[in-house]
Each structure stands twice: as structure tokens, then as C-alpha cells.
Amino acid sequence: MAEAIVNTELIQPENLVYKRTELLTPNALSYCPGCGHGTAHRIIMEVIEEMGIQSETIGIAPVGCSVLAYDFMNIDMQQAAHGRAPALATAAKRLNPKKYVFTYQGDGDLAAIGTAETIHACNRGENIVIIFINNGIYGMTGGQMAPTTLPGMKSSTSPYGRDVAMMGNPLKITELVAQLPGTLYVTRQAVHTPVAVRKAKKAVRKAFENTKLNKGLSFIEIVSNCNSGWKMTPRKANDWMVENMFPFYPLGDIKVNE
Amino acid sequence: MKELRLMKGNEAFAEAAIRAGADGYFGYPITPQSEVMEYLMAEKPHERTGMIVLQAESEVAAINMVYGGAATGKRVMTSSSSPGISLKQEGISYLCGAELPCLIMNAVRGGPGLGTIQPSQSDYFQSTKGGGHGDYRLLVLAPASVQEMADFARLGFDLAFKYRNPVLVLSDGAIGQMMEKVYLDPQRPRFTDEEIKQNTPWATTGKTPDRERNIITSLALESAKMEQHNIALQAKYRQMEEEEVRYEKIGCDDAEYAFVAYGTSSRICQKAIQLAREQGIKVGLMRPITLFPFPKKIIAQMTSRVKGILVVEMSAGQMVEDVRLAVEGRVKVEHFGRFGGIIPSPVEVVEALKKQIIGG
Numbered sequence: 001m002a003e004a005i006v007n008t009e010l011i012q013p014e015n016l017v018y019k020r021t022e023l024l025t026p027n028a029l030s031y032c033p034g035c036g037h038g039t040a041h042r043i044i045m046e047v048i049e050e051m052g053i054q055s056e057t058i059g060i061a062p063v064g065c066s067v068l069a070y071d072f073m074n075i076d077m078q079q080a081a082h083g084r085a086p087a088l089a090t091a092a093k094r095l096n097p098k099k100y101v102f103t104y105q106g107d108g109d110l111a112a113i114g115t116a117e118t119i120h121a122c123n124r125g126e127n128i129v130i131i132f133i134n135n136g137i138y139g140m141t142g143g144q145m146a147p148t149t150l151p152g153m154k155s156s157t158s159p160y161g162r163d164v165a166m167m168g169n170p171l172k173i174t175e176l177v178a179q180l181p182g183t184l185y186v187t188r189q190a191v192h193t194p195v196a197v198r199k200a201k202k203a204v205r206k207a208f209e210n211t212k213l214n215k216g217l218s219f220i221e222i223v224s225n226c227n228s229g230w231k232m233t234p235r236k237a238n239d240w241m242v243e244n245m246f247p248f249y250p251l252g253d254i255k256v257n258e
Numbered sequence: 259m260k261e262l263r264l265m266k267g268n269e270a271f272a273e274a275a276i277r278a279g280a281d282g283y284f285g286y287p288i289t290p291q292s293e294v295m296e297y298l299m300a301e302k303p304h305e306r307t308g309m310i311v312l313q314a315e316s317e318v319a320a321i322n323m324v325y326g327g328a329a330t331g332k333r334v335m336t337s338s339s340s341p342g343i344s345l346k347q348e349g350i351s352y353l354c355g356a357e358l359p360c361l362i363m364n365a366v367r368g369g370p371g372l373g374t375i376q377p378s379q380s381d382y383f384q385s386t387k388g389g390g391h392g393d394y395r396l397l398v399l400a401p402a403s404v405q406e407m408a409d410f411a412r413l414g415f416d417l418a419f420k421y422r423n424p425v426l427v428l429s430d431g432a433i434g435q436m437m438e439k440v441y442l443d444p445q446r447p448r449f450t451d452e453e454i455k456q457n458t459p460w461a462t463t464g465k466t467p468d469r470e471r472n473i474i475t476s477l478a479l480e481s482a483k484m485e486q487h488n489i490a491l492q493a494k495y496r497q498m499e500e501e502e503v504r505y506e507k508i509g510c511d512d513a514e515y516a517f518v519a520y521g522t523s524s525r526i527c528q529k530a531i532q533l534a535r536e537q538g539i540k541v542g543l544m545r546p547i548t549l550f551p552f553p554k555k556i557i558a559q560m561t562s563r564v565k566g567i568l569v570v571e572m573s574a575g576q577m578v579e580d581v582r583l584a585v586e587g588r589v590k591v592e593h594f595g596r597f598g599g600i601i602p603s604p605v606e607v608v609e610a611l612k613k614q615i616i617g618g
Contacts, residue, residue, distance in 0.1 A: 055464040058330065061475075070473045076462035078329045079475035080322065081352050087319040088326025092462070094310050095282050095332045096451075099464060117322070120315035 023049045023074045030068055034234025036224030037065060039191040040133060041072055043201040044102070047208055048075065057100040058092050060085040062114075064106035065139040083114025086121035089128045100211050102129035108138045111147040111173040118173065125182030125216040129207040132174065132219065135226040136245060143229035147171040150248055155229070170248070174221040178255040184216030186255040190223045190246070192238045203253075216257070223249045260441040267407040268293035268434040270442070271337070271363055271427070274408035276303045278415050279446040280361075281332035282310040284323035286342060289375040290431040291365035294337045307448055317342040321349030321362075328358035329474040331454040331461030333415050337363035339431070340381050341372060344389070350424060351390030354491070355476025359418035361411065362396075363427040365434035368599035376599025377431030377522060382576035385428050386550045393488055395495045396426040397502060398549040400520040404438035406547075412443060417502065419457070421494055428549060430572070432522040432601065495551075504547035505556055509535075513542030515615055516560055518581050519570040520546050522601065527570055529604035534611060541611060549577070554584035561588040566615035570607055571595045590615060 023045035031037045048057050054075055061069040063082035070077035080088045085103035093101040110118050110132050121128065137155055138144040145155040145162060148170050152161040162170070178186040185207060189200035200222060207218035223245050227237035265273065272294045275283065280303075285295045295313060303309035314320035320336050327334035338346060343364045353360060364385065368378035383389075385398050397417055399410045407429060414425040455463055465471040478484040509531050510516060517527040524545040534541045544560060546553050560567070566589050569578040578593040585591050594610035596602040 055466045057464060058462050060326070067477060070471070070475065074465065074471055076465045076472045077474070078326060078462055079356075079473070079477055080325070081348055084318070084322035084325075084349070087314070087322035088329070090312070090319075091282060091284060091310075091323035091325075091327035091334065092330050094312065095327045095334070096330055096463075116315055117319050120319065 021046045021049045023054060025072055025074045027071050029072060031065060032228045034225065034227045034237060036135070036191045036222065037133065039197055040131065040200070040222050040224065041069065043191070043197060043204055044104070044131065045073055047201065047204045050205070051208060053100050053208070056098065057102070058096070060088050060092070060101070060103040062103070062105040062109040064109050066104055066106060066133065067140065069104050083109050083112070084117055085109070086114065086117040086126070086128070086130065090121050090124070090126050093126055093128050100129070100208055102131060102208075104131045105133070106139070107132070107134045107136065107146045107148040111171050115173070119177065119180070122177040122217050122219065123180045123182045125184075127211055127214050128217055129211060130217065130219045131204070132221045133224050134221050134249065135224045135229070137226045137229040139226045139229045143226070143231075147173070150244060172249070174219065174254060177219050182216050183219055183255060184213070184257045185210055185218040187219075187253045188221040188223060188249060188251050190251055192225065192241060221249070223251065260443060263440055263442060264437055265404060265440050266293055266435060266437050267401070267404045267429060268365065269297045270404045270408040270440045271411050271429075272297040273301070273442060274411035275335055275361070276301065276307060276309055277443050277445050278412035279307070279333060279448040280309050280335055280415065281448055282312070282327045282334040284312050284314050284320040284327070284334065284336050286314050286317045286320050286338065288339045288342045290367060290377070291337050291339045291363065291434050293434070294363065307445065309448070317345040318349065321346035321353075324360045325349055325353055325356070325358060328353065328360045329356070329462050331458035331463060333449070335361035335363070337365070339365045339367045340369050340378070343381065343384070347384070347390035350396070351392050351394060352476050353424045354394035354396070355392060356474050357422040358424070358474065359422050360424045361414045361418055361427065362424055363429060366428065366430040368597065374599035375431065377572065377601060378597060378599055379430060379521060379523060379572040380574070380576065380597060381428065382549065382571070382573060385426055386552070386580075394491060395498070395550050396424050397421065397498055397551075398426045398428050400428045400547060400549050401433055402521050402524045402545065404433070404436065404440045407433060408440050408442055412446070421498060423494065428521070430522050499551040502548055503551045503553045503556070505553040506545040506547060508543040508545065510542035510544065510560070513540050513563065514565050515539065515541040515611060516564045516567045517541060517543045517570050517607070517611070518546070518557065518567055518577070519543065520549060520577065523570045523572055526602060526604055526607060530607040530611070533604055534608045537608070539608075539611070539616065546577075552580050552584070554580065557581055557584040558586070561585055564589060566590040566592070568611050568615050569593045570602065572601060573597050
């Protein structure tokens with residue numbers, strides 16, 4: 001077995017160009033290698049650190065792969081019942097109007113079981129941030145069909161591909177919430193390349209800044225991969241996402257109110 | 259100085275909650291308890307005390323708003339009636355698992371299903387045995403008057419925070435809708451954010467440098483941890499059984515027979531006692547006020563004096579099971595009930611006593 005080569009001379013304070021934000025705990029991520037969750041966690045925590053609002057922020061974790069987000073995010077967090085994060089966030093924010101409150105939810109959580117909570121929190125214009133990770137599949141339970149699974153896409157409960165006639169259409173919930181008067185900012189981003197990460201981080205920053213405006217809800221979809229659930233290598237999963245997910249879920253701002 | 263008012267039970271509950279320093283109410287309309295939210299909206303508690311009132315999109319959302327608010331250390335509440343309370347069961351299980359304090363009121367109506375809007379007591383099992391999943395208990399207070407609707411709003415909040423556990427006020431359509439005089443406590447101030455940080459150091463109030471982050475969750479993937487969590491929960495429920503049993507005895511000193519009844523049924527039994535005693539039948543009433551913890555020791559002690567017990571419930575027989583467990587066969591225990599929204603008359607109750615206990 002080859003020894004790992006570590007050039008200790010290079011690891012010096014003056015050479016430091018990047019480090020993990022203190023708002024991520026040292027716990028090893030429970031996500032599969034190649035998954036976008038880790039990057040999404042990082043940019044949110046970096047924004048909270050840069051804004052200096054750690055003591056003013058309450059995060060809400062969903063049910064799904066990111067159920068354990070509180071193991072990694074070094075902020076006060078609540079873990080919600082499946083789909084109910086926007087309801088928790090509604091009360092947490094209304095009862096603590098000076099706090100920054102955000103939810104972090106997957107597609108099954110936000111766009112299937114929690115559709116009512118999502119739409120009504122958006123429509124009431126709660127002054128919260130919703131981060132929506134859309135990878136088109138139920139990751140944690142082992143790759144079942146999600147509300148956002150593409151037509152023809154295989155999953156463990158659509159093993160021959162999603163048959164729209166039988167299983168219904170994928171739900172573009174982000175376009176849907178953009179129609180509602182209560183949303184202030186609705187955007188779709190990704191975290192698969194450095195450029196995409198920088199854009200996504202800008203969007204997260206804007207969303208948290210919006211909380212201060214008290215004018216409505218900010219909704220950020222991050223189209224992401226699930227290499228384990230899609231049964232692909234991480235590289236192949238990202239390529240597949242670009243070729244198949246992005247045409248159906250195009251990136252960019254959908255609604256920007258001031 | 260207490261204030262005397264004439265109010266509906268639902269209104270008294272709402273007014274008393276404001277005066278108990280509640281921070282938030284989250285509800286969804288359902289008969290026969292919609293007066294709670296209607297009263298709160300009309301009262302503008304945000305102007306009176308800063309209390310938030312929000313009509314949610316569903317009972318499911320409402321109970322999860324309660325979870326989100328309770329997790330920040332606030333005094334939060336919801337109310338509903340039977341079908342709506344069924345919808346809240348998932349949230350209630352999570353609240354118990356995450357050990358969050360809150361106040362819940364159920365103005366019970368007849369079931370199953372959509373049932374009827376008339377009063378019933380058919381949610382006893384759901385309330386006292388755990389209506390959602392997992393091994394948990396609610397602390398259950400059963401008011402028998404408009405006065406107790408008011409008193410239990412405040413007591414409920416205090417017990418919820420003492421135990422970090424939801425408290426259920428198990429009312430019914432009759433108690434909620436009827437008007438009686440009620441003495442209301444003076445306004446108790448809401449806790450300030452600083453007081454909340456002191457009182458509830460576990461709450462998600464924002465991580466400050468002087469402490470680790472606070473996490474509110476009911477999840478423990480490692481079964482060894484989950485077992486320890488369950489053991490701690492059970493210890494809390496045993497403490498409730500030691501410290502929180504509440505009951506009332508009426509006419510039991512010379513009684514040869516006893517009614518056991520709570521809520522509306524106990525009011526009917528009080529009249530039945532009068533009627534029975536006019537006929538020379540010495541009967542008393544044991545009224546459990548806490549349904550969990552259940553006053554089982556007191557009921558067991560009664561068996562050395564009384565020859566038989568009639569459990570009167572507006573259900574097909576639910577609390578009677580707990581009475582039988584307490585009595586352990588020492589004396590005869592029978593159930594008399596009307597259900598589906600029918601309230602028994604005192605005459606019916608006396609006839610049932612004569613037929614099922616004295617003559618049976």
C-alpha cells in the first residue's frame with residue numbers, strides 16, 4: 001500500500017488560502033462522496049459566518065438525507081417532522097422576529113409530503129429562507145421516485161422509468177411558488193462547479209439579506225445529484241444532471257422583487 | 259384580584275391563556291372549538307401582550323408551528339376537536355420525543371370519522387394511552403366546568419414547562435360551548451427573551467459563544483441511545499404519577515356505591531347522586547381531574563368502603579378499563595355510557611346504577 005505523501009513544508013499559515021468555516025462542525029459528513037449536500041451546507045454556513053449572525057440564526061432540518069444537518073451546522077437547529085419544516089420556521093420566526101430562520105429540505109420533504117406547508121408559508125410571505133435541494137429522488141430511503149423525478153427516469157419505485165401516464169408528472173414547485181405574492185426572491189442554482197458554487201452562494205447571501213427587508217420569503221432551489229440513488233459515479237452523475245436535470249429545471253433567477 | 263365574567267368554556271380557555279402569558283396560538287377551525295381562535299383574533303392579544311395568533315393551513319401545520327415555537331422556549335398552544343386532534347398525533351409524538359412543552363386543548367366530539375359535532379368522551383384512549391406512535395404520555399387535565407377551562411390553561415402551561423412535555427386539556431363540546439361564571443386571574447407577563455434563555459437553556463434561541471449549539475430533535479439512530487432516551491422519558495412519566503395526580507371526591511364519606519366519571523359526565527353524576535340519595539341510595543362520585551396520571555391508588559383505596567363502582571362515560575367504555583385495573587377485581591365495576599354525541603340524563607345514570615351495580 002502506498003504511503004500518503006504530505007508535504008509539510010507547504011502547510012504553513014502564510015500559505016493558507018482557504019479553510020473550513022467554524023460554523024461547520026468537525027463531524028465527518030454522513031453524505032455519500034460526490035453528493036452536493038456538503039457543498040450546500042458549506043455555502044450556507046459561510047454566509048452566516050460572513051454576516052456575523054450565528055447567534056441570531058435558527059435552522060430547521062427535514063426528514064431525508066439531511067435529517068442530520070444539525071450534526072454538521074454549528075448553529076441552533078430544530079429537526080422537523082417530514083415535510084413540516086416551513087410550519088416550524090413560520091412559528092420560530094413569528095415568535096422571534098429578529099432572528100434569521102431557514103429551512104433546509106429535500107424534494108420529497110418539500111414537494112411531496114410537505115407541499116401544503118411549503119405553499120402556504122410562501123403564500124403568507126413568511127420572512128424566512130427556504131433552501132430546497134432537488135436531486136429528483138428519495139436518497140435516504142434508498143432511491144425511490146420523488147415528486148421531481150424526471151419522465152423516464154429510473155428509481156427503485158419506477159424501475160422501468162417514470163411513466164408519466166401512470167405515475168404523474170414531475171412537479172416544478174419552484175416555478176409554482178414564484179407565482180405566489182408572498183415570495184420575494186425565487187431562484188434555481190446548482191453546486192456542481194466552482195462557478196455554480198459562487199453563484200449559489202451569492203443567492204444564499206441575498207436570501208439571508210432579504211430576511212432583514214421583512215418583505216417576504218426567499219426560496220432557493222439547488223438542483224443537485226444523487227450518485228448513489230442514480231447508481232452512477234459522482235462524475236457521471238454530474239454529467240447526467242447537466243444533460244437531463246438542467247433542461248427540465250433551468251438554472252437562474254425566477255423572481256427577483258426588491 | 260380576580261375578574262368575574264360570564265363566558266363560554268372555549269372563550270374562557272382563550273382568555274385565560276392570554277392572561278397566563280401565552281406567546282403564541284396556532285390553530286385551524288373545527289366545531290365545536292372554533293370560538294378559541296375567534297375569541298383570540300377578536301381580542302387582538304398582540305396589542306394586549308404581544309401574543310401571536312395565526313390561523314394555519316391545517317391541523318398538521320398548526321401542531322408543527324407549535325413545535326417550532328416551543329423549540330424556541332416560548333409558551334405556545336393549539337386547540338382542536340377530535341378529527342383535528344387525530345391529524346395532530348404525528349406532531350404530538352414528535353413534541354413528546356423532542357421533549358417540548360406546549361398546551362393542547364381537545365373539545366371532544368362524537369366519532370369515529372367525521373362523526374358528529376355533539377359532545378363525546380370517546381377520545382380517552384387516544385389522549386391517555388398515546389394517540390401517535392412510540393412510548394409516550396401526555397399529561398391530561400379533564401375540566402368539568404368553564405372555571406376549570408380557565409384554570410387549566412394556566413396550570414397546563416406551568417406543568418408543560420415543569421416536565422418539558424405537552425399538556426392536553428381534554429374538554430368536550432359541552433364544556434366548550436356552555437356558559438358559566440368564571441373568575442379570571444390577573445394578567446401574568448409574558449417571559450422576556452432574556453428570561454427564556456434563563457428558564458429554557460435547551461431552547462433554540464441562537465447559538466452564542468458561551469454555549470454549545472442547541473438541537474431539538476426526536477431522532478437517535480443508535481438504538482442504545484434511543485433506549486436511554488426512552489428510559490428517561492419513562493422516569494418523567496413516573497414522576498408525574500408521583501406528583502401530579504389530581505381528583506375530586508363528592509359524597510364519598512358514607513357512600514356504599516361510587517360513580518367514577520370525568521368532565522361532563524361527572525356533572526351529570528352530581529345530579530344523579532342527589533336523585534339516588536332521595537331514593538335512599540348512598541352513592542358518591544370520584545372525579546379524576548388528571549386522566550394521566552390516573553388516580554389509580556385513590557380508586558383502589560375506595561374498594562375497602564364501596565360495594566360497587568359505575569363508570570359513567572360518554573363513550574362505549576374506555577376509562578372503565580383503567581378503573582378495572584385499579585380495582586383489580588375487589589368490587590364490581592360496570593360501565594354505563596351513551597355515545598355518538600348523546601349526553602346521558604341523570605335519571606338514566608341512576609337507573610343504570612340500580613340495574614347494573616345494586617341489583618346486578
